Amino acid sequence: MTIHDTHPFEDPESARDPVRRLRGRLGGTVSLWTAGTSRERAGLTVSSLMVAAGEPAYVLGLVDPDSDLAEALARTGRGVVHLLQWRHRDLADAFAGTAPAPGGPFAQATWRDSEWGPVLEGVTTWAGVVLEEAAAVGWSRVLTARLDHVVIGDEGDPLVHRRGRYQRP
DSSP states (O other): OOOOSSOTTSOOGGGSOHHHHHHHHHOEEOEEEEEOOGGGOEEEEEOOEEEEOSSSOEEEEEEOTTSHHHHHHHHHSEEEEEEOBGGGHHHHHHHHTSSOOTTOGGGGSOEEEOSSSEEETTOSOEEEEEEEEEEEETTEEEEEEEEEEEEOOOOOSBOEEETTEEEOO
């Protein structure tokens, strides 16, 4: 038996996907996108997003094209983009599908209905959006949504994602 100073099944740095590694170094505040009503609601944790100022202003998000969220936004044309805080990290994992969520991810928190979709109770910053375009880009779908209603609250302790981990700024 040989003892190594590295994990024997870890890929060497040069063999890893350089695009994924580049994206991981960008980092940013974690958002939760939701859409739909009642039993037909869907949500997804999204950390690849940007806001484009203007009249009107837009938010663009990269999502899995096969996600329930992409389908719900296409069906309803409306959604909610929440900016999460450190205390929401377990909820972010539940909506990302990386942590158990008994009863589904919506059962892990309290929600209220809005004209754009489910709004997480207690979230301080969120936006109601109207989907204007969904286009395939690489292995993702870029959702272009017009900012219809914006609520800005105390930023508190934002949930930041960088290099595959949650971090405090």
